[in-house]
Every structure is written in C-alpha cells, then in structure tokens.
Amino acid sequence: MSDDAKEPSPPAALTGMRVVDLTQVMAGPFCTMLLADLGADVIKVENPGGGDQTRHSWGATGEGRDSTAFFALNRNKRSVLLDLKTPRGLADLHALARTADVVVHNWRPGVAERLGADYDTLAALNPGLIYANISGFGGTGPYADRPGYDLVAQGMAGAMSVTGEPGGRPVKNGLPVGDLGAGMLLLSGILAAYVHRLRTGRGQRVETSLFEAVLAMSVWESTEYWATGSPPEPLGSANRMSAPYQALRTSDGYLTVGANNQRLWQRLCAALELTALTDDPRFATNMDRMRNRDELAALLEDRLRGQPTTHWVTVLLDAGVPAGPIQNYAEVLDQDPQVAARGLVREIDHPTAGRVRVLASPLHLSDSPASIRAHPPLIGEHTDQVLAEVHAARAAAEEGSTS
CATH class of the missing domain: 3.40.50.10540 (Crotonobetainyl-coa:carnitine coa-transferase; domain 1)
Structure with a gap:
C-alpha cells in the first residue's frame, strides 16, 4: 500500500x-x-x-x-x-x-x-x-x-x-x-x-x-570542440556558453547564480551594488565575461562574502536574478x-x-x-x-x- x-x-x-x-x-x-x-x-x-x-x-x-x-x-x-x-x-x-x-x-x-x-x-x-x-x-x-x-x-x-x-x-x-x-x-x-x-x-x-x-x-561540449577545434576542459561549476553562471562563495557557503544574458547581468550588478562592473570593458559582453571568468568570479565573491547565502538568495531573487543555495540531500529530502x-x-x-x-x-x-x-x-x-x-x-x- x-x-x-x-x-x-x-x-x-x-x-x-x-x-x-x-x-x-x-x-x-x-x-x-x-x-x-x-x-x-x-x-x-x-x-x-x-x-x-x-x-x-x-x-x-x-x-x-x-x-x-x-x-x-x-x-x-x-x-x-x-x-x-x-x-x-x-x-x-x-x-x-x-x-x-x-x-x-x-x-x-x-x-x-x-x-x-x-x-x-x-x-x-x-x-x-x-x-x-x-x-x-x-x-x-x-x-x-x-x-x-x-x-x-x-x-x-x-x-x-x-x-x-x-x-x-x-x-x-x-x-x-x-x-x-x-x-x-x-x-x-x-x-x-x-x-x-x-x-x-x-x-x-x-x-x-x-x-x-x-x-x-554532451551538447555544449561537442559544440565547443567543433567551433574552436580545442577539446573542452573542466570549468568547475561554470558554464561553457555564458558567465556568470556558476557557484560563488558567500560568508557561510556557496550559492548558484545564473546571470546568463545581458539583462540578467545588469540586474545582478545592481542587486550587488556593483554597477561599475557594467561599464568595465572586461565584462561588457558575454564573450568578454567568459574570457575573464576567473577575474569576474573573484570580484563577485569579494562582495558576496559579506553576507550569508540565505541573504543573497533573497536579494537576487527579489531582483529577478536566478539564484539558489547548494543543498545536501538531508536538506533536499527532509x-x-x-x-x-x-x-x-x-x-x-x-x-x-x-x-x-x-x-x-x-x-x-x-x-x-x-x-x-x-x-x-x-x-x-x-x-x-x-x-x-x-x-x-x-x-x-x-x-x-x-x-
């Protein structure tokens, strides 16, 4: 039953x-x-x-x-x-x-x-x-x-x-x-x-x-190989086609952020009070952000480390930016x-x-x-x-x- x-x-x-x-x-x-x-x-x-x-x-x-x-x-x-x-x-x-x-x-x-x-x-x-x-x-x-x-x-x-x-x-x-x-x-x-x-x-x-x-x-990975001629390599939690789209450190753990287009990128910067990044030539377009993914992640984490994950998830969701905590299976199932x-x-x-x-x-x-x-x-x-x-x-x- x-x-x-x-x-x-x-x-x-x-x-x-x-x-x-x-x-x-x-x-x-x-x-x-x-x-x-x-x-x-x-x-x-x-x-x-x-x-x-x-x-x-x-x-x-x-x-x-x-x-x-x-x-x-x-x-x-x-x-x-x-x-x-x-x-x-x-x-x-x-x-x-x-x-x-x-x-x-x-x-x-x-x-x-x-x-x-x-x-x-x-x-x-x-x-x-x-x-x-x-x-x-x-x-x-x-x-x-x-x-x-x-x-x-x-x-x-x-x-x-x-x-x-x-x-x-x-x-x-x-x-x-x-x-x-x-x-x-x-x-x-x-x-x-x-x-x-x-x-x-x-x-x-x-x-x-x-x-x-x-x-x-392997839809993204095969596409990257055929487009560039180079085999894809590990990126941790990052995405092959957009940035920032990965796990980022907060004061008490990590959260995931999916700012995978220009509109969401601008919302993310506004929500984190980092609007100066939208004018930074290193991050002007998605291709720029992908090329400078590590520098971008470091700058974002400098800001995120000031508050815990729950705080930032609320802030980002309220701003219309896809985000979520990284949960273990006890948290998910129970x-x-x-x-x-x-x-x-x-x-x-x-x-x-x-x-x-x-x-x-x-x-x-x-x-x-x-x-x-x-x-x-x-x-x-x-x-x-x-x-x-x-x-x-x-x-x-x-x-x-x-x-």
Missing part, C-alpha cells in the same frame, strides 16, 4: 501494457520502473541464484532481506523466478513473451542469443513485440563486447574530461548519468515504438547504451518545501521492511497520473500468479483458434 493508494485515482497512461523485465542493477530497472509508475504491468524475471544484484547491495534491511537500493528502482513490479538456462525456464519466458507488449534486458551483446531470448526468436512468437535493450556500448562496433559501467562510460564518452575543477584529477559526475540517462532514453524509445505499433501493428527493436547516453548529453509541495518523497509499506521512503515519479500527467501502487516485490513473490495467468491466456487462445 502506498500514499497514492489511499485515494482512488484514474487509470494510468500505460494501463494494459505488459512489460517483461529481464534487467537488473540500475539502467534497465530505472526504465522499467518509470513504465510501471505510468501503469504498465511490469513482470520482473529474476534468476533463482539470488535475483537482481541490488537486492544484496548497500542499505540491506536485515539478514536475508532486500536492500534499500533495490527498493529505489523496483516498486510497482511483480517478481517471477525463472532459470533461463533450463528448458522449463526458457519455455516459461517464451510464454510470457507471447503475452507481452515489451521485453527489456540489459545483457551484454550475445547473451540473449545464447539463452534463446533474442529478438528474432521472441519476435517470431509475437510479431508485435517491442524488444528493448541497454548495453555498455551498443550491439555493434569495436566496443560491443566490452562490459558496461557508468564510470567507464563517463570516462570514455568525455564527461570526466570536463568534470571537476581546472587542473584537477578526473572526476565523474556525482550522479550516474550514464545509467539513468540510458534508462530515460530507452523509455523514450519504447514509448515511440509503442505509438508506432498502435499505428501499424508492428513491433520493433529499440536499443541504446550507456556510452551513447553520456555522449548525447526540509525543502518544494519537495513537500510536489509530493516528491513518498512512503510505501513493505512486507519485511515496514515503512520505506522512496522518490515519487517525476512525471505529472493531469488525466492519467503516475502512481505508486505496490511495494518492491519479494524475490519470486508473483511466480505462481503470473505463470498461471500466462498459461490460462495461452489455453484460451488455443481454444479460440480451434473453435
């Missing part, structure tokens, strides 16, 4: 879609959780050797119990135990695929073919099937067989070369942008393929990778009024862990809202239920075809 379940809600957008989820860890489960939040019936197929690796990750709730890391990515799903290396397990998967709209996996290239769960095999059973997968680098090319990890993708796709402070050691993004980015891209591809199938009746294959997800986000107002943290009841906090869906649909309807499943919790449904559907279909 979830907070959402306390009041009746209209059918979700993807009610009626069935997804067979063969993924584990992060990228794939994030994608399928978003589908589940939108109403899809997501059947999580796990192996009898322990299931999804994150069940045993950090944040475990007790001896033999699932971790909070697993809870974060697997609500609203049903868990089925199948050993795909056995004829019985593979036959059950094929039966599931016949009833599914979507199959999702994040195996390395070649694994699906060895198991008998590849696109050609499953599409022959269900021509309308949407077959979606995430890998480290994609199914073709010289890196296709390499293992895929977010850290490796961030490094190889360029993100780590521009993250951190100038002259420092390589730093990965604090968030797993390769994993989560690939999950969101795959979600977009699945939904596009679903619309195509509604129009044509035909399924298709949908694929992306961690490497491509990171590279796809204290931020916007998080509370938008209902972005929810509690769910779990049969072994009790009340568990999770992030709500970030998708807000007015007529067919996302919701949290069910706890992250215990391993194999729905095996009998799901297989009974599938075999009953198969029997009904066979009876209908002979009548």
